[in-house]
Amino acid sequence: MFVSTLLRNLKRKLNGWVILSVIGAITALVPSLYILFGLFRRPNENWQQIKDYMLLDSIMQSMWLVLGTVFFSVIIGVSLAWLMAAHDFPLRGFFHFAFLLPLAIPPYIAAYTYGSMLSYTGSIQAFMRNTLGVKPNQAYFDILSMKGAIFVFTLFLFPYIYLITKTFLEKQSAAFIENARLLGKGQLHVFFRIVLPLSQAAIVGGASLVAFEVLNDFGVSKHYGISSFTTTIFKTWFGMYDVDSALRLAALLMSVIIGLFIVERMLRRRRRFHSPTSRTSPLRRRRLKKLGATAAVACCTIIFALSFAIPVIQLMVWATWTYAEVFNAKFVQLIRNTLVVSMVSIGLLMLLAIIVANVSRLYKHSTFSLAITKLISMGYSIPGAVLSIGVLAVFISLDHQLSGLYSKLGWGSGKLVLSMSLVMLVFAYVIRFLAVGFNAVESGFDKIGNRYSEASRTLGMGMTRTFFKVDLPLIKGSILAGFLLTFMEMVKELPLTLLLRPFNFETLATKAYQYASDEQIHQASLPSLFIIAVGTLSVFFYHWLGEKKSS
Amino acid sequence: MTYFELTDITFGYAKRDAPVLKQFSMQVEKGEVVGLLGQSGCGKSTLLRIIAGLESPYSGRIVINDRTLLDQQHFIEPERRGIGMVFQDYALFPHLTVGQNILFGLHQLSKKDRLLRLEEMLEFIKLQHLVKRYPHELSGGQQQRVAFARALAPSPELLLMDEPFSSLDAHLKQEIREELKQLLRAAHITCLLVTHDQEDAAVICDRIVQMASPT
Numbered sequence: 001m002f003v004s005t006l007l008r009n010l011k012r013k014l015n016g017w018v019i020l021s022v023i024g025a026i027t028a029l030v031p032s033l034y035i036l037f038g039l040f041r042r043p044n045e046n047w048q049q050i051k052d053y054m055l056l057d058s059i060m061q062s063m064w065l066v067l068g069t070v071f072f073s074v075i076i077g078v079s080l081a082w083l084m085a086a087h088d089f090p091l092r093g094f095f096h097f098a099f100l101l102p103l104a105i106p107p108y109i110a111a112y113t114y115g116s117m118l119s120y121t122g123s124i125q126a127f128m129r130n131t132l133g134v135k136p137n138q139a140y141f142d143i144l145s146m147k148g149a150i151f152v153f154t155l156f157l158f159p160y161i162y163l164i165t166k167t168f169l170e171k172q173s174a175a176f177i178e179n180a181r182l183l184g185k186g187q188l189h190v191f192f193r194i195v196l197p198l199s200q201a202a203i204v205g206g207a208s209l210v211a212f213e214v215l216n217d218f219g220v221s222k223h224y225g226i227s228s229f230t231t232t233i234f235k236t237w238f239g240m241y242d243v244d245s246a247l248r249l250a251a252l253l254m255s256v257i258i259g260l261f262i263v264e265r266m267l268r269r270r271r272r273f274h275s276p277t278s279r280t281s282p283l284r285r286r287r288l289k290k291l292g293a294t295a296a297v298a299c300c301t302i303i304f305a306l307s308f309a310i311p312v313i314q315l316m317v318w319a320t321w322t323y324a325e326v327f328n329a330k331f332v333q334l335i336r337n338t339l340v341v342s343m344v345s346i347g348l349l350m351l352l353a354i355i356v357a358n359v360s361r362l363y364k365h366s367t368f369s370l371a372i373t374k375l376i377s378m379g380y381s382i383p384g385a386v387l388s389i390g391v392l393a394v395f396i397s398l399d400h401q402l403s404g405l406y407s408k409l410g411w412g413s414g415k416l417v418l419s420m421s422l423v424m425l426v427f428a429y430v431i432r433f434l435a436v437g438f439n440a441v442e443s444g445f446d447k448i449g450n451r452y453s454e455a456s457r458t459l460g461m462g463m464t465r466t467f468f469k470v471d472l473p474l475i476k477g478s479i480l481a482g483f484l485l486t487f488m489e490m491v492k493e494l495p496l497t498l499l500l501r502p503f504n505f506e507t508l509a510t511k512a513y514q515y516a517s518d519e520q521i522h523q524a525s526l527p528s529l530f531i532i533a534v535g536t537l538s539v540f541f542y543h544w545l546g547e548k549k550s551s
Numbered sequence: 552m553t554y555f556e557l558t559d560i561t562f563g564y565a566k567r568d569a570p571v572l573k574q575f576s577m578q579v580e581k582g583e584v585v586g587l588l589g590q591s592g593c594g595k596s597t598l599l600r601i602i603a604g605l606e607s608p609y610s611g612r613i614v615i616n617d618r619t620l621l622d623q624q625h626f627i628e629p630e631r632r633g634i635g636m637v638f639q640d641y642a643l644f645p646h647l648t649v650g651q652n653i654l655f656g657l658h659q660l661s662k663k664d665r666l667l668r669l670e671e672m673l674e675f676i677k678l679q680h681l682v683k684r685y686p687h688e689l690s691g692g693q694q695q696r697v698a699f700a701r702a703l704a705p706s707p708e709l710l711l712m713d714e715p716f717s718s719l720d721a722h723l724k725q726e727i728r729e730e731l732k733q734l735l736r737a738a739h740i741t742c743l744l745v746t747h748d749q750e751d752a753a754v755i756c757d758r759i760v761q762m763a764s765p766t
Contacts, residue, residue, distance in 0.1 A: 004623045009607065012626050455642040457629040458603050459656030460705060469655070473646045 108219025444478025
């Protein structure tokens with residue numbers, strides 16, 4: 001190709017849309033790069049101590065948490081998926097929706113709810129002592145432990161595996177399963193020899209989501225006193241004030257995550273089973289007989305009770321005790337803070353998501369668009385604690401760079417301006433949840449295809465006018481969906497908010513966490529219920545969207 | 552002097568694949584209706600996309616009415632080419648009415664001229680009574696006529712039509728083919744039309760260019 005042609009193409013592609021997306025993608029990358037460079041800095045004297053006394057322990061604790069949770073979530077998630085996808089029994093329609101609801105409860109809220117319920121003075125033991133007159137062994141109620149954390153994580157994260165596996169079974173597996181049945185194979189045989197191997201890719205996908213969520217967690221392990229990798233990072237930063245070592249730990253965790261990512265890709269690559277024909281019929285459900293149906297309903301009821309009904313009812317009871325004390329002008333301020341900071345962040349985030357999605361579809365399948373979409377999804381796959389440390393480090397060094405400017409403006413020298421303001425939190429939110437908004441917008445663009453915008457271009461409208469006159473009205477539903485999904489994630493987000501908020505700035509999530517860690521669990525119920533309500537609304541919306549698509 | 556000229560167009564979707572078009576050249580005179588005939592996969596629709604500016608070929612030149620649209624140094628964006636296109640599935644904007652669809656390309660005219668042109672086009676395709684309808688409320692033949700009017704309204708220097716009959720039922724085809732022929736003649740437009748059907752091309756076009764399949 002001639003140089004002049006290259007120049008021509010470059011000039012053509014260099015418009016405002018592309019420049020903005022490149023700037024956005026690079027900005028989103030900066031905190032992660034900053035962290036990774038931490039690996040190449042010289043370790044300080046603290047590091048030797050951390051390495052000797054804390055590192056191995058926290059790696060093991062995190063590993064057990066992840067392995068335990070993934071193991072039990074796979075068992076529950078896959079069995080439920082098989083039960084729901086291939087069988088019919090009373091109340092199936094209700095459970096179809098009910099098993100999404102645990103996603104509305106952030107694990108840290110569930111953790112302190114269960115922690116308090118099962119404590120010596122909690123509702124369960126009090127009931128046993130006062131009403132039943134039994135004095136149970138305390139060891140049975142030891143929930144503030146690794147076992148307890150795995151219990152909580154499993155109950156509130158299994159829906160990821162359940163959902164992905166069920167969708168796969170319903171849509172893709174009918175031909176194979178019906179064939180096996182016709183060949184006279186029994187239910188168990190079908191499950192172990194057909195369903196499990198077929199849904200491997202789906203299960204691995206769901207399991208890796210669960211693993212990321214566990215590694216991302218801060219609230220559960222903190223409350224249960226488990227020194228997981230994330231809590232160790234926090235301890236190093238806030239307990240030992242050792243920023244360099246915290247960065248180094250974060251870098252290690254990030255390398256693990258990237259490794260996990262690659263393993264997941266490799267595990268799934270060759271295991272993606274699709275029917276050879278594009279015509280797939282949905283799986284026909286088998287009606288369960290009396291005994292089977294009763295067992296199914298019982299199992300489903302227990303799981304639903306544990307993973308939604310019981311904690312929510314307990315929180316409601318506590319809320320009636322404490323609401324007069326908690327619900328005051330300060331609480332309204334809390335709601336306002338949560339709304340304002342998330343609305344500003346979502347506004348910026350969706351703007352960037354739309355710009356990048358529009359650019360990436362125009363140059364579909366090119367290396368450029370692949371790279372840019374991977375870059376902006378980065379923030380979602382690294383744990384919130386790691387990201388927050390990256391963001392904090394970047395902003396502090398920015399403040400140092402700008403200190404000359406600050407003193408010229410008369411704000412005094414050596415001041416931290418940016419890293420003390422909401423700007424930092426908003427910036428972190430945008431990076432963290434950009435992928436959520438982007439995926440929603442991208443699926444909207446996928447649905448309408450490129451032909452409408454191409455028609456508009458040939459009718460004399462440039463890229464920007466085409467966007468406003470044609471694309472925007474057609475994808476506004478997807479933009480709204482992205483808005484809601486991001487909102488749910490932001491409202492319950494804890495580690496980022498905790499670490500990056502300005503002094504005295506409280507949101508619903510940080511207030512709930514603060515009450516809980518001050519042993520004021522009952523007071524935490526009201527903000528928690530607000531968070532769960534937002535989550536439930538989003539789950540409703542998500543469910544409704546899915547139903548609409550399938551009809 | 553030739554009105555429209557394509558010279559040595561070479562194009563492939565990916566660098567490692569064999570090019571779909573290799574050194575393709577053709578010429579069209581003003582007012583001519585030319586049919587591009589060939590089997591599916593021979594690159595005839597791609598050629599239309601290249602002419603419209605929706606794809607960028609490795610090399611080649613496109614000149615219309617003494618204006619260079621594409622060569623080694625220049626690439627005129629689709630919105631500045633002055634070339635109209637009727638898409639295979641029409642791509643009528645689903646959120647706009649028939650009237651708004653036709654008005655879409657007329658943003659450079661004054662309001663009065665725009666409405667005049669709309670009237671003119673509606674009368675031309677005989678769909679005045681459907682001006683407030685949305686595309687999904689129209690039959691396939693009506694949709695085609697709206698798409699035709701939309702592309703024609705800004706008076707393009709060249710009109711491209713991609714498989715104009717492929718989305719229509721077989722029994723409607725003959726009637727609509729005749730209708731389109733009348734419309735094209737009445738509009739005095741230079742037109743390049745892609746089809747895989749020998750008969751379609753024979754009925755409508757002044758001249759047929761047979762495209763060879765890539766080897």
